[in-house]
Amino acid sequence: IKNPNLIYPGDTIYFSMVNGKPQLSLTRNPQQAQLATTCILKEEDFKNGRKDFALTKDGKLKPCIRESDIEKPIKLIPYHQIAKYLSSPKIVGENELNQTPYVVDIANEHVIAGAGNKIYVRALYSAPNSEYMIYRAGDTFIDADTNEILGYEARYIAQASLQQAGDPATLMITESDSEIRIGDRAMPKIDDEISLNYFARPPETPIRGSIISVLGGVSQIGIDNVVVIDKGSMDGLLPGHELDIYENSGVTRDPYSAAKNATVRLPDELAGMLMVFRTFDRVSYALVMEATGPLHILDRVQTP
Structure with missing residues (x-):
């Protein structure tokens, strides 16, 4: 069958011999017959100015389905980056x-x-x-x-x-x-239950912690690096939980303040996002999914 995309659930395909030759025929499921003839508008129809639309028997326009391509694929979790940290x-x-x-x-x-x-x-x-x-x-x-x-x-x-x-x-x-x-x-060796499917979502409760270590022998933290945060399952974290990363901006001197040697703490800036993939009682392993620049130990993490 060259065009199986036009076959719908409930349709019946018949195989028969006509004049000694094999032949296929199709009978539509009445409930699906209308779906098979539904008007579908594609993106190029809007660009090219489509003028022919499906009409009812009394000349009225039928509702059309607007079909569009998915612009960005769902980002996959890079399993090779976290595999050795799962067990x-x-x-x-x-x-x-x-x-x-x-x-x-x-x-x-x-x-x-x-x-x-x-x-x-x-x-x-x-x-x-x-x-x-x-x-x-x-x-x-x-x-x-x-x-x-x-x-x-x-x-x-x-x-x-x-x-x-x-x-x-x-x-x-x-x-x-x-x-x-x-x-x-x-x-x-203990065969712990390992999850390979992560439902990314924010924690149900407010979480505020810090990055306290980076694994893998690297000094700079960026996308796809594995970090340790100082919150774990006792704090409500589960595999798949996403947290925003805020860069610790530190403090700066205020030379114009009346107070001598006055300093001002700068606000933390949103710098990325991580996803927890393994939890312990009081710490968790997380994968950096997004980063706008280099991240550092003691950068803050919190519920989006």
Whole structure:
């Protein structure tokens, strides 16, 4: 069928033999017959000055549907930018990482290890082929307003498979993001529920926080960078929530003030927008979706 776009739900297609030749015929669904003949106006009709319009039996104009192209496609979330942050790193308590088994040595007298190397870890007694994540202590996340410690980053280093349980146990590195060192920590791999579909919307409650860190080893923050903000699920944030970013304009001296060494705090300026894609209790990971210029640590974020 060369023009299947003219077939509508409820239509009936008949196959028959006429004079020994196969033939298709169509019977319209009465409810859809009117839709098939509906007047449709395209954008070029307005530009070219269309004059022929559908008329009723008594000569009156029929209503027409105005058809227009979508000018801008919906922006997709760049999955490759956030993939490695969906399951790792982790946010842990003050002593949680220090209480986990650690790498005590590396096979074949290597100083560092990578994918394909064996490592020895203290006191692991799980079943063979159990999966483990190798972490290293990362940043300490601190509330920008109160200086309260919100959590400790367990930075993802590698993934390993348990070859032989014991003390020490033998693990084979299967994937690595960077080199494994003696003293790195091993934690069981937990398959968290990962959402790949994000319904972008503002939070239901007012949120006001700050960017407190940027992930990925970059110093300048821009579009598609992953940042950490000092608000989490306990504050009402969920994956998909969008927040505006305001540049911290700082203060300036007022040389004409009667007060000596007077300063004026400048208003924060709207500088971009981010979307939260992973939440913890008190912090969240977010992707910068829009930016009018370079963003910085301690720039403010808030409900649009």
